[in-house]
Amino acid sequence: MTDQLFEHRYTAGIIVGVVFGMLARLTMLRTDYRQYPTYPHGRIIHISLGVIAAALGAVAVPSLFDKNYTAITFLTVAAQQFRDVRNMERNTLTKLDEMELVPRGGTYIEGIAMVFEGRNYLVIFTAFTGSLFTILWGPYWGSVFGTAAILISQWFKSGKSVSHAAEVEIADVILEGPDLYVGDIYIMNVGLSADRDIIREHALGLILKPKNRNFRVSLANLGQRQAMLHDLATILGVYRDSGEPTLVPLGKLDMNDGRLALFVLPQERDAEKARQVLLRVPLLESAVRMPSESGAQAKKGGA
Structure with a gap:
C-alpha cells in the first residue's frame, strides 16, 4: 500500500491539493446582505x-519536483487571468451601482474587486500546500497542512471593520428652522417643509468618534463614508x-475633532440595529492612512 502511494504520489498530491483548494474557495464564498455574487x-x-486556481496550485508542485521549471510560467498566465476577473467585477459592479438609490461608491467597488482577485491567490496557496505535503509525507500530512492553509486563508480573508476604527453613538436629529443637525454637527439646509416633516418622522442620526489620528483620516475618506451609508x-x-x-443619506465631518455624523432615513427605524450595522461595515483598504507613521512625524517627535 505504501509503495503504491509512493508510486502515485503526484496523482495523490494533485487530488488532495485540488480538494483543499476548492474547500478554501467554498469557505470564502458567501452570499450575504450585499447579495454579491448573485x-x-x-x-x-x-x-x-x-x-x-486550485488545479494550478496543485499541479505546480509536481512540476517543481520534476524540475520542469518552464511549466511554472503558466502561473503568470493565471495571474493575468485573475487580474481580468478583478476588472470584470469592477465593471459589473459599477454598472449595477448606477441603479442603486444609495450607491456603493467607487472605493467600495474597488475593494470588492480586489477581494475576489486576492481570494483566488489564497486558493492557489492552499492547493499548493496540500499538494506539497502530500507528495513529501503522504495524504495524512497533506490533509493536516491543507486544513492549516484553509485556516490561514480564513484569517487573511477578513479585514478590519468600523468597530476597529471608531466608537459609534446614537445622536438626535435636530431641525432648527431649515438647518439640519446630527447632534451638534451641521448636515445641510432643508428648504421644503414637507421634507422637514419626513425627516422629523423617519430620520436617524449616528456619530462616529475616531479612536486615533490615523482612523480620523480614514473616516474623512469619502469612499468610506459612502460604504457606511450604502x-x-x-x-x-x-x-x-x-x-x-433632500432625502439622500449624508455624512459630514466636525472639522475640529474629526467626528463623523451620519444622517439616514431608514425604512426600519431601529437606532440600535443601525449602530450595530455600522460597527460591522468593512474598513476599506484604500481608505486606510497612517499619518502617524510618516517620516515627518518621526522627525518631529525626535526633535
Whole structure:
C-alpha cells in the first residue's frame, strides 16, 4: 500500500491539493446582505474560477519536483487571468451601482474587486500546500497542512471593520428652522417643509468618534463614508425614491475633532440595529492612512 502511494504520489498530491483548494474557495464564498455574487450564476462563475486556481496550485508542485521549471510560467498566465476577473467585477459592479438609490461608491467597488482577485491567490496557496505535503509525507500530512492553509486563508480573508476604527453613538436629529443637525454637527439646509416633516418622522442620526489620528483620516475618506451609508441603506432600507435629493443619506465631518455624523432615513427605524450595522461595515483598504507613521512625524517627535 505504501509503495503504491509512493508510486502515485503526484496523482495523490494533485487530488488532495485540488480538494483543499476548492474547500478554501467554498469557505470564502458567501452570499450575504450585499447579495454579491448573485445566486446562483455568480456563484457558479466564482466556483469555476476556484477550480482553475486550485488545479494550478496543485499541479505546480509536481512540476517543481520534476524540475520542469518552464511549466511554472503558466502561473503568470493565471495571474493575468485573475487580474481580468478583478476588472470584470469592477465593471459589473459599477454598472449595477448606477441603479442603486444609495450607491456603493467607487472605493467600495474597488475593494470588492480586489477581494475576489486576492481570494483566488489564497486558493492557489492552499492547493499548493496540500499538494506539497502530500507528495513529501503522504495524504495524512497533506490533509493536516491543507486544513492549516484553509485556516490561514480564513484569517487573511477578513479585514478590519468600523468597530476597529471608531466608537459609534446614537445622536438626535435636530431641525432648527431649515438647518439640519446630527447632534451638534451641521448636515445641510432643508428648504421644503414637507421634507422637514419626513425627516422629523423617519430620520436617524449616528456619530462616529475616531479612536486615533490615523482612523480620523480614514473616516474623512469619502469612499468610506459612502460604504457606511450604502450598508445602512441595504440592511435597514431607505425612505426615499429617485429625484428626492433632500432625502439622500449624508455624512459630514466636525472639522475640529474629526467626528463623523451620519444622517439616514431608514425604512426600519431601529437606532440600535443601525449602530450595530455600522460597527460591522468593512474598513476599506484604500481608505486606510497612517499619518502617524510618516517620516515627518518621526522627525518631529525626535526633535
